[in-house]
Amino acid sequence: MITNQLFKLLINFLNKPKFILGFVLSLIGTNLGLLLPQLIGRLLDVKFLTEISSQPNLLAGMVLFFISVYVIRATSSYLVGTCGSQALNKIQKYIYDHLLKTSVQELDTYQSGDLASRLTNDMSIVLNFITAVIPNLLLNFIIIAGSIYFLFTISPSMTLISLVIVPVLLLIIVPINARLESYYNNYQTGVGEISSRISHKFVHIRLMKAFRGERSEAREMGKSFDRLTANYKKIIGWSSFQNTLISSLMMGFIILILVLAGGEVAKGAMTMSSLMTFVLYLTQMIDPISDISEGATEISEFKSVSNRLMEVLKLAKDDYCEDKFGLENTAINMSGVNFAYDTDNILNNLSVQIPSGKHVAIVGPSGAGKSTIFSLLMKFYQDYQGSIQIGQQELKNLSPSQVRQMISYIPQDNTLFHGTIRENLLYGKNSSVSEERLQEILEQLDLSRLIDELEKGIDTGISDSGTGLSEEQKQRFNIARAFLVDHPIYLLDEVTASLDSVTESIISKAIDKFTAGKTRLTIAHRLNTIREADYILVLNKNGSVSDFGEHQQLTQRSSLYNHFLSELQEAS
Ligand SMILES: Nc1ncnc2c1ncn2[C@@H]1O[C@H](COP(=O)(O)OP(=O)(O)OP(=O)(O)O)[C@@H](O)[C@H]1O
CATH class of the missing domain: 3.40.50.300 (P-loop containing nucleotide triphosphate hydrolases)
Known part of the structure; x- marks a missing residue:
């Protein structure tokens, strides 16, 4: 698969020790963060609250704990982010070098602006994907897995009911993303065509002005911009629809769980503080699930630009052999x-x-x-x-x-x-x-x-x-x-x-x-x-x-x- 090839390149160029350190820190930060609802839940326990207010050291320790969680998270995102941008820098040079060595015959079929757009616009999407989307996706999965674990410890039956949402979400995400991928493809192609036209027309600005081509140029370019906007509207429309649907489903589900859990509390099967902790873990999963659904949209976008970038890398290169050879004459x-x-x-x-x-x-x-x-x-x-x-x-x-x-x-x-x-x-x-x-x-x-x-x-x-x-x-x-x-x-x-x-x-x-x-x-x-x-x-x-x-x-x-x-x- 083409996306895999880009991944292989990314991994090849990634500063692995630094990336792993960043990722491990991020794991630690996320796991420590998972304890926060537990702590907050305990704060709701009157006995614990009285105990802690009489112990300033414990209170200071808790504040320090909160701060360290955020410092660890910030350090990890710095490490992962800089690693990603360095890897991208190497890929950019690698692809540009390949393009320079590609034969004229192969390059004849491409517009120069389109190639420029692949190296700049498409690359910035790859950068966002490595530095933000992938780490966030992984962390979100960890948050969800950790939250589910804690939910189980509080109430296994309520947790199983909550998990019914997962297949429902997949049924929404998968088909919408397939559609989004093709829209992203059209969008990137449109961006390439537009940058090509702009650079070409401005190099020949005198010719354009001499023939009073401004009006027709504005009209033609306007149509290209309109096509791009129409395509972008579809992307925004479908991704907003997907996100709204998922968020509403999630909220509805949480309310349902709350009602069911309220019944448990009334029966005395669950304490109020356990209910609060349960709800905190549930709500803590909303953002990661929405992020994953947005991440799925970004995966579609990444797949589309990977195809465009890998297509360039498949173009045949000129042979750069420079061995000396004998030449008797130059007939x-x-x-x-x-x-x-x-x-x-x-x-x-x-x-x-x-x-x-x-x-x-x-x-x-x-x-x-x-x-x-x-x-x-x-x-x-x-x-x-x-x-x-x-x-x-x-x-x-x-x-x-x-x-x-x-x-x-x-x-x-x-x-x-x-x-x-x-x-x-x-x-x-x-x-x-x-x-x-x-x-x-x-x-x-x-x-x-x-x-x-x-x-x-x-x-x-x-x-x-x-x-x-x-x-x-x-x-x-x-x-x-x-x-x-x-x-x-x-x-x-x-x-x-x-x-x-x-x-x-x-x-x-x-x-x-x-x-x-x-x-x-x-x-x-x-x-x-x-x-x-x-x-x-x-x-x-x-x-x-x-x-x-x-x-x-x-x-x-x-x-x-x-x-x-x-x-x-x-x-x-
Ligand atoms: N890159 C290309 N792709 C497709 N067709 C091409 C390409 N370059 C030239 N041609 C076509 O090949 C034919 C020969 O072109 P070429 O430039 O070699 O002719 P020429 O004898 O040098 O012409 P002139 O004296 O007008 O410059 C023309 O019909 C031209 O349209």
Whole structure:
């Protein structure tokens, strides 16, 4: 069972000695607390009352006893609570680490906000469950068991009558909780969808405002909030109904017992002080029973979030093997490659040989699968058929980690993370980049001047959408980030797309210098880039190879290539 798996994780990460100490203290506190009604009952005994009032030490002892019960209880809840939050902290890190290592292919089916909600919102439910619900449930069971024991010592027959309530309560709790679990599931999914939408929309706030999307956004979000509220209403409705029913049943039952016990007192089978103690124990059970019924609701909620958390842990991770491997050259050989994201093939029997150390431009209609080729080479997706070789190494035999140490990829979008410029440039590289290399790259990409003009220089902060920098500047920082570490293979996805022609010429020269003698694949939409490449790979719309060759050769033999060139000329 999935919930059990989360329990195993919790137990694994729990500081067991501290938790056990907390729990034992809590047992002691609860058991001592069980004696309180006995003491109060005795206080109602006139003889005992006269005795105790003449003995101040006994009275002080009793007060001390009451205080110690509460101190023990407070210490135990502190110990159990801190243990729970430490265990949760470890689980959070464990799940986040798993998510980071999960393959792109698996993560494609999840919304980022939903994942964030699992790690935050769902986790806080788990924390409440470990630190409050479980200890309370256990203590409540102990209080109930202890109370039943004392009730038996006072009147076995009356106690047996009182216990009739247990199966009645179970008949109410079990079916209502099954219903609640599914509502909690829907609720958590709704929270995930909403946080996903909010984070996505606020990253693209300019686009939303430019299209005056505020009203439709508010309407759509309003519907999502309404669905969440409707679901929450069901949760509140059913749990209130359950709690009210249980509390009323309990009260009714106690009154019934009181009437029956009153008869016993009248017959002289029970003393008044025993009756009072009996009633005190009975009433002492009301809160634990209500807590257990509420706890049952919380168990449903916990089961629902456990499923969501464990689902994440089941996603397949990338292989992180970093063993060294021999590479004679960096030629890329793709043979009979077929690939589909869903059902339809995007790449169709694609075969091409890219010589080591050469620059190849990839051209083809939109949607032909140019970026998909890069995704396969980066091992973002691994379910392709056919063979891809780098040097003599079959790509399938290399781990994603090994591949990504060899290939540098500059994507189409100019994403910069929240942080400083330096943090962005050194992202994922730890301390492996020397200051000289950093300065050299910045100089070549004409970024040094820009950085010098900033008040905090390279330590200037940028927001996660890169606010404060132009698209062209963001693009250059992206390029700099990729070239800080020397790799034998570079994949460039339209990297000069947002540059003006003057900057493009500077950046292209810098890229030529950085990639000299290395294998470079460029998805190209500019005539210059295409002409300067050693070879051009022309793709058909269906993701198969139309042609491969030098620019001159292709202009003489490929109608698709010539058509593509004339389209580019017209566009410029
Ligand atoms: N993660 C994905 N899941 C499902 N389909 C995808 C995914 N990524 C791309 N596709 C689809 O695969 C096809 C090829 O996309 P790809 O981005 O590789 O084409 P492209 O040739 O680079 O196009 P463009 O020049 O427009 O960028 C497109 O139909 C696209 O909708």
